[in-house]
Amino acid sequence: MKYFLKLNAVSAIYGLLSSLFFSFLLSYERIQVLTGLTTEFVWNVSIGAEITLLCGLLFIIPFVTRKWLESRLWSLFSSILWFPYFVLFTVLIGSLFSNINIVNDNFAAGLILFFYLFFFPIFLFVTTFIGTRIKHKTA
Known part of the structure; x- marks a missing residue:
């Protein structure tokens, strides 16, 4: 049970980082106006x-x-479990910081996000697999 909670916590961190990636990429106009x-x-x-x-x-x-x-x-299940947390955090961030006045259509950000959603699970799986092959040093 303790390992399951650790696995979900790590997956939640991956989902939060992905959600922040999306929100920063989509709200660069708001950051530009504020700064x-x-x-x-x-x-x-x-x-x-x-x-x-x-x-x-x-x-x-x-x-x-x-x-x-x-x-x-x-x-390796963290490469699957991150997605529900990603959806949860994206909905939370979207509802807390909604951006109704979008001025420009940002096609480049849409392409970047599309490729990110396709390649990030693969990236996560490969790097997690590398982490499983690294063994602890025994004394």
Whole structure:
């Protein structure tokens, strides 16, 4: 039971990070209005931060799998369990910070989000699998 709770907590973290990825990518205009910076600068900073986050997850996910999830093969279910938490957090963030006045149609963000939703489960599965292959050092 304790491992199941850990697995759900890790999956919830992955879902929250994905939901934040979506919300920052879709609300760059609001960030631009609030900060007064140019749209191009806010777009480039948000894309740069999200690429940095994904590169960081490349190293963090195997570490979390080895440390918290004890390198078990059951931790591969986190590549499936993140999605319900992603939907939950996306609905919560969307209802708390709704953006009704969308000025521009952002086709590029839609494409990025489409490819993200397709490749993130694969990325999560591969990095979690790498984490399951890393064994604890025994004394």
